[in-house]
Amino acid sequence: MKPFERVAMMGIGLINGSLALTLKKAGLAGEIVACARGAGTRARALELGLCDRAVESPAEAVEGADLVVLGTPPAVMGEIAAAMRPGLSGEAIVTDVASIKGRIVNDVIPHLPEPRMFVPGHPVAGTEHSGPDAAFEGLFRRRRCILTPIEDTDPAAVQRIRAMWEKAESSVDVMTPEHHDRVLAITSHLPHLIAYTIVGTVADLEEEAKTEVFKYAAGGFTDFTRIAASDPTMWRDVFLSNREAVLEMLGRFMEDLIGMQRAIRWSQGDPLFELFTRTRAIRRGVIEAGQAYVRKPADGENGGNAD
Numbered sequence: 001m002k003p004f005e006r007v008a009m010m011g012i013g014l015i016n017g018s019l020a021l022t023l024k025k026a027g028l029a030g031e032i033v034a035c036a037r038g039a040g041t042r043a044r045a046l047e048l049g050l051c052d053r054a055v056e057s058p059a060e061a062v063e064g065a066d067l068v069v070l071g072t073p074p075a076v077m078g079e080i081a082a083a084m085r086p087g088l089s090g091e092a093i094v095t096d097v098a099s100i101k102g103r104i105v106n107d108v109i110p111h112l113p114e115p116r117m118f119v120p121g122h123p124v125a126g127t128e129h130s131g132p133d134a135a136f137e138g139l140f141r142r143r144r145c146i147l148t149p150i151e152d153t154d155p156a157a158v159q160r161i162r163a164m165w166e167k168a169e170s171s172v173d174v175m176t177p178e179h180h181d182r183v184l185a186i187t188s189h190l191p192h193l194i195a196y197t198i199v200g201t202v203a204d205l206e207e208e209a210k211t212e213v214f215k216y217a218a219g220g221f222t223d224f225t226r227i228a229a230s231d232p233t234m235w236r237d238v239f240l241s242n243r244e245a246v247l248e249m250l251g252r253f254m255e256d257l258i259g260m261q262r263a264i265r266w267s268q269g270d271p272l273f274e275l276f277t278r279t280r281a282i283r284r285g286v287i288e289a290g291q292a293y294v295r296k297p298a299d300g301e302n303g304g305n306a307d
Ligand SMILES: NC(=O)c1ccc[n+]([C@@H]2O[C@H](COP(=O)([O-])OP(=O)(O)OC[C@H]3O[C@@H](n4cnc5c(N)ncnc54)[C@H](O)[C@@H]3O)[C@@H](O)[C@H]2O)c1
Pocket: 010, 011, 012, 013, 014, 015, 016, 035, 036, 037, 041, 071, 072, 073, 074, 076, 080, 097, 098, 099, 100, 122, 123, 124, 125, 126, 127, 128, 129, 130, 131, 132, 134, 231, 234, 305, 306, 307
């Protein structure tokens, strides 16, 4: 017997597709049913072997499932939960993979027959690519996964989801949804906002200057363009859903940026040198923590969005 006999993947893109491949490879799932609105996405998910069956209706997808994984853009998870309710068993564990947690807890729980069976989760692993073609086995290997159960969450359900991510070779941490959203505001959301902004600044330059940017793009700018190519729907949802924490971190960042501006204006080399020395040490710390990894090269650097 497998740990999960039937898994319903609600949305089948980068994250749920990668999780589906991982569950299959690790022998953790019997049947995998994918739910997607678009016929093209369903056909592609089947073709890529991400699922055994693909259906359009959320209620049909969750019928007989003992595990349901919400893997759509964050803002639609509440409505997907509502739509799957007629087919959902009270014994099924429901989890999600969204990049924000507070909003998901609020949006999803009211629609579940057994709220204590909801284990909110966030694999802190990804790429800038989207859709079923972007999925790959091994995405979660040596990455972190954060679970954010609330007071009422069933500890046995948390344990089963923890075991699932550990089998995917992720290391699992548990914290509150609020704490998660504050931490990720600085480690993930603010960096994306900065990348989107800097690439946007270039996009607004007049044509001649823009051509030069493409021609002489240095490593720094090129790295920002990778992050700024991430899915617009998902990131719009993230910023609007984690507004307070992002605005707080953005405020701090802007103060620090002004400090840099002042140091450059007044030719103060010491604060610049001192900061760049400290940030170098942070890079070393990130490497030592195993968080600086070489991502899988994407075929043709494509992913393509799908629904
Ligand atoms: N991309 C990342 O790096 C990353 C990392 C960790 C967690 N996440 C989270 O995982 C979730 C999925 O992200 P992804 O990168 O796999 O996205 P994705 O675009 O690759 O896949 C999302 C899938 O959801 C479905 N979908 C899209 N819009 C829908 C709609 N309006 N209604 C119903 N279904 C819809 C489609 O099947 C689509 O393929 C998000 O909540 C995101 O916050 C993303």
